[in-house]
Amino acid sequence: MSEQNEWGSNLSFILAMVGSAVGLGNIWRYPYVLYSNGGGAFYIPYIVAILLMGVPFLILEYGVGYNFKSSFPKAIRKINSKFEYLGWLLPISVFLIMIYYSCILGWDGIYIILSFFKGWGADPNTYFATTLLQSSESVSGITSFIPIIAIAMLISWVIVWYISHKDLEKGLGKVSKILVPLLFIIMIIIVLFSLTLPGAMIGLNELFSPDWSLLLDFNIWMAAFGQIIFSLSLGMSIAFTYASYTGQSSDLITNTLSIAFANCAFENFCALGVFSILGYMSLQSGTAVADLVTQGTGLVFIAYPTVLNVLGQYAYIIGPLFFITVYLAGLTSILSTIEPLAFSIQNKFTWSRHKTMTTLCIIGAVVSMVYATAFGGTLLGYVDAYINQIAILLGVILECIVFAWIFKCEDIVPVLNEKSRTLKLGKWWIYTVKYILPIFITIVWIGGVYDTLKTGSLDQTMTFGLLTLLIAVLVVIFTKLAPTNPNWDDTENRL
Numbered sequence: 001m002s003e004q005n006e007w008g009s010n011l012s013f014i015l016a017m018v019g020s021a022v023g024l025g026n027i028w029r030y031p032y033v034l035y036s037n038g039g040g041a042f043y044i045p046y047i048v049a050i051l052l053m054g055v056p057f058l059i060l061e062y063g064v065g066y067n068f069k070s071s072f073p074k075a076i077r078k079i080n081s082k083f084e085y086l087g088w089l090l091p092i093s094v095f096l097i098m099i100y101y102s103c104i105l106g107w108d109g110i111y112i113i114l115s116f117f118k119g120w121g122a123d124p125n126t127y128f129a130t131t132l133l134q135s136s137e138s139v140s141g142i143t144s145f146i147p148i149i150a151i152a153m154l155i156s157w158v159i160v161w162y163i164s165h166k167d168l169e170k171g172l173g174k175v176s177k178i179l180v181p182l183l184f185i186i187m188i189i190i191v192l193f194s195l196t197l198p199g200a201m202i203g204l205n206e207l208f209s210p211d212w213s214l215l216l217d218f219n220i221w222m223a224a225f226g227q228i229i230f231s232l233s234l235g236m237s238i239a240f241t242y243a244s245y246t247g248q249s250s251d252l253i254t255n256t257l258s259i260a261f262a263n264c265a266f267e268n269f270c271a272l273g274v275f276s277i278l279g280y281m282s283l284q285s286g287t288a289v290a291d292l293v294t295q296g297t298g299l300v301f302i303a304y305p306t307v308l309n310v311l312g313q314y315a316y317i318i319g320p321l322f323f324i325t326v327y328l329a330g331l332t333s334i335l336s337t338i339e340p341l342a343f344s345i346q347n348k349f350t351w352s353r354h355k356t357m358t359t360l361c362i363i364g365a366v367v368s369m370v371y372a373t374a375f376g377g378t379l380l381g382y383v384d385a386y387i388n389q390i391a392i393l394l395g396v397i398l399e400c401i402v403f404a405w406i407f408k409c410e411d412i413v414p415v416l417n418e419k420s421r422t423l424k425l426g427k428w429w430i431y432t433v434k435y436i437l438p439i440f441i442t443i444v445w446i447g448g449v450y451d452t453l454k455t456g457s458l459d460q461t462m463t464f465g466l467l468t469l470l471i472a473v474l475v476v477i478f479t480k481l482a483p484t485n486p487n488w489d490d491t492e493n494r495l
């Protein structure tokens with residue numbers, strides 16, 4: 001089946017992977033995580049997390065995908081046919097990410113337009129929460145539909161469909177080659193501009209003044225591992241799927257190093273920009289930087305508009321550029337979230353790429369309308385917490401066990417080393433993926449589950465239960481449906 005999906009060049013593969021990695025997590029999540037976990041001192045757990053987990057795990061996921069050159073469930077089936085369930089679990093969870101990502105893209109699309117005339121008014125907080133989202137904490141909010149958000153989301157779905165339904169290289173490959181460099185260029189312009197603002201140093205001093213004592217705190221280690229998993233899109237079967245589309249001559253180890261480097265460089269660069277701007281804001285308003293720092297939606301849709309309000313004429317250039325960057329970063333990530341499930345369906349049921357993508361986009365768009373309601377914002381927070389703190393970490397642990405132990409990761413070492421022009425894998429890698437990684441991530445997972453369940457509301461816990469049920473039902477259906485691909489059951493490995 002891989003002949004249907006093949007990158008035109010190594011560059012398309014790398015840029016599509018960077019596009020998947022560089023996303024909202026780099027722009028809205030990382031600066032806050034860095035700041036609230038010890039500032040400069042955070043670099044120690046962060047670098048350990050990259051070296052101990054990010055790079056070794058990506059090499060494992062790529063290596064196995066490259067070896068099998070098939071969809072994720074088919075590869076898992078070849079490793080052991082009883083595990084096909086796991087093979088569907090990840091692509092389905094990632095598709096759920098896609099559905100809520102389309103909502104954030106929709107919000108951002110609205111802000112691109114608003115930024116041309118500061119349409120959020122003098123009080124961005126009230127505008128976002130009350131005027132736009134009509135936020136309701138209560139489930140009954142699900143009955144009040146917000147057409148403007150629905151339209152913005154549908155536009156995102158049409159864009160995603162338009163790119164994804166084409167052949168891989170003509171759609172995703174080509175778009176990544178244009179959008180990813182563009183994303184980096186616009187971000188560089190924004191950050192350089194931010195660094196020249198009066199007060200920028202106040203923000204940067206605040207960001208980097210290290211609090212070494214936090215190094216002894218277990219939470220900052222958890223935060224570093226969580227950030228790297230999210231930011232590098234680990235354990236989501238995306239890297240696996242992308243690697244299965246690569247040709248014979250790829251140097252996967254060197255590619256992994258480049259992707260990890262580009263992603264980390266981008267997020268640290270973003271942090272410089274965000275904190276320069278917060279420093280400027282602090283100087284203007286007399287509020288301490290610490291009181292201005294928020295994360296996620298708060299940063300992008302509230303703190304930024306607030307800053308743009310005091311930025312004068314520059315805001316009409318920097319504002320649209322910023323919201324366009326967020327859109328591009330989100331778009332290149334969302335495009336990667338449909339690939340694992342789409343390729344799995346293509347592979348098992350011999351559907352064409354066109355038909356699969358069109359069907360999935362229609363289903364996704366219809367389901368996503370639940371976010372275009374007054375309960376949408378709250379629900380999005382729940383689903384995000386569930387996917388990131390529970391489902392994906394579990395995916396990483398299971399993938400590690402299946403790939404490193406049952407598949408025997410030693411087997412791919414010679415193949416990868418032979419192509420590598422840089423790093424060579426040795427015992428250290430096998431030891432890391434077999435022991436250190438599963439143990440470490442299990443600890444982080446237990447901590448995360450405990451934390452979310454302890455602090456979550458009743459609605460959140462019920463949403464978690466429903467999501468688990470939904471994923472389980474879908475996994476069973478996809479596993480049990482009879483394949484139409486006559487090769488679905490062949491067991492030969494590529495090695």
Ligand code: PHE
Nearest residue numbers: 021023024025026231233333
């Ligand atoms: N890595 C992306 C980011 O940093 C997040 C992402 C999650 C992308 C899931 C694709 C799939 O924002």
